Amino acid sequence: MTNATRTVQFKIYRYDPDRDAKPYMQDISVELESTDRKLLDAMVKLKAQDDSISFRRSCREGVCGSDAMNINGKNGLACLAAMEGFPEGKPIVLRPLPGLPVIRDLIVDMTQFFKQYNSIKPYLINNDPPPERERLQSPEDREELNGLYECILCACCSTACPSFWWNPDKFVGPAGLLAAYRFIADTRDQATSERLDDLEDPYRLFRCHTIMNCVDVCPKGLNPTKAIGRSRK
Amino acid sequence: MKRLVVGAHYGLMDWLAQRITAIIMAAYTVIMFAATLGGVTGSREVWHAFMANGFIRFITFLFIISLCYHAWVGVRDIWMDYVKPATIRVTLHVLTLLALVGYAGWAVQIIWRLP
Numbered sequence: 001m002t003n004a005t006r007t008v009q010f011k012i013y014r015y016d017p018d019r020d021a022k023p024y025m026q027d028i029s030v031e032l033e034s035t036d037r038k039l040l041d042a043m044v045k046l047k048a049q050d051d052s053i054s055f056r057r058s059c060r061e062g063v064c065g066s067d068a069m070n071i072n073g074k075n076g077l078a079c080l081a082a083m084e085g086f087p088e089g090k091p092i093v094l095r096p097l098p099g100l101p102v103i104r105d106l107i108v109d110m111t112q113f114f115k116q117y118n119s120i121k122p123y124l125i126n127n128d129p130p131p132e133r134e135r136l137q138s139p140e141d142r143e144e145l146n147g148l149y150e151c152i153l154c155a156c157c158s159t160a161c162p163s164f165w166w167n168p169d170k171f172v173g174p175a176g177l178l179a180a181y182r183f184i185a186d187t188r189d190q191a192t193s194e195r196l197d198d199l200e201d202p203y204r205l206f207r208c209h210t211i212m213n214c215v216d217v218c219p220k221g222l223n224p225t226k227a228i229g230r231s232r233k
Numbered sequence: 234m235k236r237l238v239v240g241a242h243y244g245l246m247d248w249l250a251q252r253i254t255a256i257i258m259a260a261y262t263v264i265m266f267a268a269t270l271g272g273v274t275g276s277r278e279v280w281h282a283f284m285a286n287g288f289i290r291f292i293t294f295l296f297i298i299s300l301c302y303h304a305w306v307g308v309r310d311i312w313m314d315y316v317k318p319a320t321i322r323v324t325l326h327v328l329t330l331l332a333l334v335g336y337a338g339w340a341v342q343i344i345w346r347l348p
Contacts, residue, residue, distance in 0.1 A: 163314070166314045166315065167313075167314065199244075200244050200245055201244045202243060202244045202247060202310075202313065203244075203313075204244070205244055206244035206245070206247065206248050207313075207314075209310075232245065232248060
């Protein structure tokens with residue numbers, strides 16, 4: 001493998017509320033080696049070049065969900081975006097997730113997102129005395145949870161959803177509704193009707209207009225729209 | 234802290250109604266399209282007799298009611314999404330309702346040729 005270097009152009013949203021009167025886009029380029037395969041690798045190089053650029057990152061393998069951002073206009077995880085997938089000669093445009101307050105540069109305040117997530121009681125409710133070892137499920141019942149439990153709460157979906165943009169305080173959003181259905185579908189959960197009752201509102205569940213941006217952007221390939229449809233049934 | 238009131242418990246009803254009224258409107262469109270192909274718009278007399286038929290009057294009325302309810306849910310959703318100040322929103326809701334009820338009444342007058 002050759003270790004040739006190449007230059008990649010970036011356009012990055014910059015905003016430091018302590019210093020900047022308003023946000024601006026910064027043009028910056030970085031030398032990459034062939035081992036810099038993902039966007040996050042390039043961003044780590046950028047950060048070494050200009051350490052004032054701020055973004056969240058942790059696991060760098062699509063599990064923690066902290067490096068979610070708007071990449072060339074589409075929400076995604078920097079660690080999963082392959083550098084070779086970007087068109088050559090065009091700058092890569094990075095912005096914070098839309099619809100949430102910006103703390104600094106690419107870092108957003110996720111309070112509203114987690115508030116909605118917590119509102120659906122994202123834990124198993126079962127009032128029976130706990131068994132000796134664990135609450136068992138049949139393989140078929142467990143199968144129901146596939147495509148639901150894998151959510152990493154990166155907020156790519158909810159911040160791509162126009163209904164969430166207009167009513168982030170009232171609409172639960174795709175991530176929260178996917179989690180809600182994960183517990184509705186769980187045979188070990190005893191609060192199914194309370195959960196459905198809680199969602200039966202023109203805002204909480206029914207603000208979803210099946211736009212399906214959530215399905216389009218989910219870095220884990222999940223389908224919140226389908227889960228929302230099933231909750232309505 | 235500002236309290237948020239959610240839990241109005243009419244979400245499912247409206248969602249279902251919107252689907253049902255959509256089916257009614259689609260069925261009516263197919264019937265009318267088929268009738269047009271069948272030549273009911275050939276002359277004024279044929280068209281007049283067709284629309285004077287009790288069943289056609291009934292389904293036309295059903296169509297108008299479905300259209301109004303469907304439009305009510307849809308337009309109300311738009312006001313709910315984009316108009317936040319309560320006074321303006323309620324005014325728009327009332328105006329929408331009045332307009333739709335007015336249209337429905339007007340349609341009834343036309344269908345049954347009321348004076």
